[in-house]
Amino acid sequence: MRSLRRLFGQARTRSPFRDPAPTRWAYRYQRWMLTPAFRRFVHVGVPILCVAAIAASWFSQDANRARFTGAVDEIKVSFQHRPEFMVDRMEITGANISVAAAVQALVTHDFPVSSWDMDLPRLQDRVTELAAVEHAVVRIRGGGVLEIAVDERAPVAIWRHTDGLRLIDANGEMIAIINARADRADLPLIVGEGAMAQMNEAMALFATARPVADRVRGLARIGARRWDLVLDRGQRIMLPEADAAGALQRVMALHQGQDLMERDIVAVDMRNPARPTVRMGAMAVMGLYPAGDIE
């Protein structure tokens, strides 16, 4: 009878006593919700799915997508152009005027520019690629300053070639072209094929030749294998391939003991270390041998 009454809708009349029994579906729902996997799915999975579905349906419209990317760009630009990210000027340190001009030419940005738009590693590479720059650090300093700290190559010698004079550093790298020897009278001169590959040896030879430093004209590489030290008055010290510094040291010792190079000597030939040879000047020969004896 109960079921029939329920069927005909008369069970709607409220009884004063509430039936505590759960309906079949309430019972099942409770059991489902007590199943850990299902509960996790309902509490985590369903919200995620809902949000994802809403987002996907919104993004499926082209206009919405464009609006979204536009908004993102706008936010990005406004963020990147905040004053704390702006670079207003450039400061080049450690470079002389000509190198600074060259570096400045590399920086193509129109200041002020956002630091997000600058490619500092690339700029640093390009500055470092300059011939006169040995090492460069590019960074953005506080206050919106692009600081390019340049470490210039230090010229140690002048290399004369057919087309002019060049400054070279200790590694044999060419730095710049100069017009006249007199521009850098403080640097020694090096000539000859293959001289730049042996800059270390050349520097050692210059150091060894300190007793006659005021007379040294330069070092000449002969045949790309050995050195000649050229002094003024056309004097030459011809050095061997091996242990040139040692040979030069012996010559210097002779010079200090007997003022060798002050005498009328055209060349000191040390090419054979076992047999040093001195080529005298014509006047000295005349003095040593009276007239007619030579022939």
Add this chain to the structure above:
Amino acid sequence: MHDLYQNQRAMRQMRRMAIQRGVVALLDIGTSKAACLILRFDGSEGLLDSDDIGSMAGQSSFRVIGAATTRARGVRFGEVDAMQETELAIRTVVQAAQKMAQVRVDHVIACFSGARPRSYGLDGSIQVDGAVVDDQHVGAVLAACDMPDYGVDREVLHAQPVNFALDTRSGLSDPRGHIGHKLSSDLHLLTVDSSIIQNLLFCLKRCDLEVAGLASSAYVSGISSLVEDEQELGAACIDLGGGTTGISVFMRKHMIYADAVRMGGDHITSDISMGLQIPQATAERIKTFYGGTHATGMDDREMIEIGGETGDWHHDRRTVSRAELIGIMRPRVEEILEEVRLRLDAAGFEHLPSQQIVLTGGGSQIPGLDALATKILGQQVRIGRPLRVQGLPQSATGPGFSAAVGLALFAAHPQDEWWDFDIPLEGDAQRSFKRAVRWFKENW
């Protein structure tokens, strides 16, 4: 019968699964209330394997994490009467217990009190021919028990081996490992009406629950309310329920007899209701508040307002003295106890070494019941409350919950039943092969 064997084995398998899973629900479907406990087992393999009942009776391994009780509906005499209503009651109570436990249970062990339980004592014997007795032999001797004709519409609820004898030695609790010639066993068989079980199983299935076991509530309340020495020496547990009064007799820690009297507390209530012309609910209320079995002079002067809702002033202002109430209740209680006495006599209870009687169940809370029971049942009567188990709420520790608590013990520490042993495969081929293997073992 083979079908039943498989059925019970499936249930046993289900129970093992439930225990492995760690959570099982216990459902006591009574006439006046339905109770549900949810047990959580935690790391109890070692305890389950031990054969003996330990100091904690195997209950240290589980904990009650959910308990709920509700007014039963649709149950009469401990049997499902209105399926829909019973299903609602089960749903209510399971839902409330799940809510308390915050865990979902799928496996349920149920007990019920009705369905006309009937006990049989069986015995059987086999020849083992001097071999070491093993599980196969136990299974064989249990299968060899001559099955009584208990009727087509009845099913076996419990079939427990209560005693084993090997040759002249009797009283073995576990014959495995012994060597002898003739192995015989006593089996206690409890049958109930199969249609009642079918109805109950159908109700549980409608609630999406898997049945992991069935038990007679007389048996499980005996487990929970008899203490160890009573179970050992012989005692009867009288479970005074709502619609039935369950009787279980224990001896040597086994149930050897179970029965049910189809009278209980509800009959007392209806007697009051009829005698005083009041509704059942009021009768139940005044029974629980003012009921008793011994009237004294004081009770003549204690007047109880029984009320009414008719609108007739005189009718609604009726009072009744407590002595009158007791006068209505006492004959019915006596009748129930007399009936119990008859059943116990029929079972031969007086031959047990100890004749302790323990009254439990909701009906045992009638004041003065133990004095009345002493007159009818014998001198050794006490009121029993269920064992304390871990996590049981205070509200569920009363004698009315002895069946539910007993189910917990039953689930945690199951008694060996017939279907725990494999039926030995009959077949000469296998036997001869075994003999050949044995011959090889002995001679090589």
